Amino acid sequence: MRLSAFVLIGGAVAAPAAAGTVTITIPRLSVAEYHRPYVAVWLDPVGGGAPRTLALWYDVKKVGNEPGTKWLSELRAWWRKGGRGLAMPADGISGATRAPGRYSIPLPATLKPGNYVLNVEAARETGGRELVSIPLVVPVRAAAQGAGKTELGAIALSPR
């Protein structure tokens, strides 16, 4: 029942034509102690203005003495640029950490056209932190690529 309610909300947001899609790759790492990374995806308008968080994956299940939110400030660039103003959980934006793989995030249709910088930041427990920034023009007409070296894999931008 709850699950289908979430799907409905997700569907309502995605229904109008998305301004583009961001595909993020979380690499598979062979380390002794692996924890799924905290990841933040946000857009910085180039001329200035409030950054907009598109996705935030963190340990939503941990509550109590050391809640999952305790480590959100490890996503240092996101935290400083506006992440700390977001109340958790943030509807349509925050969710659980994800396993290695590729994930698509639609750009919201309500995005004002213009120049932005797409930022993807990942921080992993007993691992490193990485920030990948890609310039982005809304509406997205051409595909673009970026890649992290350690904590993030390929980041792709596509028009639909």
Next chain:
Amino acid sequence: MTPLVARLIAAAALVSVPAALSAHRRWMLPSRTVFSDTSSWVTVDAAVSNDLFFFDHQPLRLDGVKVWQPDGSEGVLQNGATGRYRSVFDVRLDKPGTWKIGTQMNAVMGSFKVDGVEKRLGRRGPPQPGAPAPLTVADIPANATDVKLAETSTRNEIFVTAGAPTTTVFRPTGKGLEFAPVTHPDELVAGETATFRFLVDGKPAPGLKVTIIPGGKRYRNDEGARELSTGADGVLSVTWPAAGMYWLNATLTDAKATTPRATERRMSYVTTLEVLTP
């Protein structure tokens, strides 16, 4: 006493007021300055030493350390302990915003002469067991001559933020040397420039001497100290070369002492700043 030693002592007495404090640096080092929410505590090391931020000399006494909550009211210091080389204490950050932790010490230093024998006020170095109590202004007899006094005031403050930063704790009192940062001290990034304003008695302090030293002295060869000064508007611009903890010390000496018979006022402001990677 050899003639040379006698001459040296006479020369020392000619210096306006003896600078009795040791050259060691006092500092507080928080475990971190940026916290996500109100589920955390900050733990602070406090010591006096030369190399930053290494404990090898004296602990900072915790008697005068105060905590200010983000709304400006006093907070609580817990689990304080003083060891051989450092003191440590915890503060529970149970309210969102920027907290201030610090000390303010005021003293009168100087010397006077009774029957030609010079006596010093205050105490040099750490308290020694069995030593007589240091002299204070109240101990200066009516027949003292050559009374030379200087007022000293030292503020040592650190700032930590839980959640979104606030600025209430920076509100100046208008007395002495104070820090009125333009760039929030918990938002410092390597490679970026921070702007800090200093005030003396509530007014911008131009030409203030500021020393900034990065921590980790043992793992490099040079001291790495930078000597900067504030502009005419009391503002200092600092660009951080790398992430890490930095010690900042601003000092100013003027003649506006309020203690009777004091001719000098020596003020200093110390803080520890955390700079993060971009």
